[in-house]
Amino acid sequence: AQSVTQPDIHITVSEGASLELRCNYSYGATPYLFWYVQSPGQGLQLLLKYFSGDTLVQGIKGFEAEFKRSQSSFNLRKPSVHWSDAAEYFCAVGAWSGNQFYFGTGTSLTVIP
Amino acid sequence: KAGVTQTPRYLIKTRGQQVTLSCSPISGHRSVSWYQQTPGQGLQFLFEYFSETQRNKGNFPGRFSGRQFSNSRSEMNVSTLELGDSALYLCASSLEGREETQYFGPGTRLLVL
Numbered sequence: 001a002q003s004v005t006q007p008d009i010h011i012t013v014s015e016g017a018s019l020e021l022r023c024n025y026s027y028g029a030t031p032y033l034f035w036y037v038q039s040p041g042q043g044l045q046l047l048l049k050y051f052s053g054d055t056l057v058q059g060i061k062g063f064e065a066e067f068k069r070s071q072s073s074f075n076l077r078k079p080s081v082h083w084s085d086a087a088e089y090f091c092a093v094g095a096w097s098g099n100q101f102y103f104g105t106g107t108s109l110t111v112i113p
Numbered sequence: 114k115a116g117v118t119q120t121p122r123y124l125i126k127t128r129g130q131q132v133t134l135s136c137s138p139i140s141g142h143r144s145v146s147w148y149q150q151t152p153g154q155g156l157q158f159l160f161e162y163f164s165e166t167q168r169n170k171g172n173f174p175g176r177f178s179g180r181q182f183s184n185s186r187s188e189m190n191v192s193t194l195e196l197g198d199s200a201l202y203l204c205a206s207s208l209e210g211r212e213e214t215q216y217f218g219p220g221t222r223l224l225v226l
Contacts, residue, residue, distance in 0.1 A: 032213045036217075041219075041222075042220075043117070043217035043218050044203065044205075045217070046215070046217075051213070090156065094213045100169055100171070101146075101215070103156035103157075104155070105155045
């Protein structure tokens with residue numbers, strides 16, 4: 001069965017520090033992988049996506065993610081966090097067909113000055 | 114280009130009532146998906162419409178239904194509301210052939226009393 005696990009419910013980092021949010025997935029075929037961000041009271045904004053090719057994907061707002069097939073992981077990273085990055089982050093896996101998507105439970109990021 | 118819009122943004126209903134939520138996709142997008150987001154269950158896929166036809170359906174009871182109009186606007190309806198239906202309902206749209214990349218609206222927050 002398809003599933004996405006985000007093991008960290010909440011992470012606190014200092015502004016300017018580096019960030020890594022973990023995501024592990026279970027999927028029967030080559031997945032489409034996504035990271036979304038959700039600010040309070042807002043919908044989801046797509047940060048980046050991986051379909052194939054280069055396993056290091058660059059996204060918006062200075063985020064990147066690396067697909068590691070052997071570890072079934074798609075971790076999100078940012079070298080220097082800004083206070084405006086405080087939000088909820090969701091990893092998702094898309095079905096190869098059928099247009100269904102499975103989301104992780106999210107990681108809440110707090111940024112302290 | 115305008116993003117996905119959802120109306121209303123907030124809604125309060127009582128148990129047993131029914132509710133209709135509306136979603137206008139990005140111009141040119143013909144696929145519209147609906148999700149329910151709750152603190153306990155996270156983001157769960159409700160259904161997806163394309164060209165006025167339901168193409169995929171998640172694991173929700175028949176009280177949850179939807180439709181899509183010829184202009185790609187979509188509505189979802191929840192009948193006989195239960196307290197557990199309180200959630201943020203998100204709509205996402207995507208281009209034909211690029212359904213793996215979804216653009217989300219801000220959501221409708223429904224509170225059932």
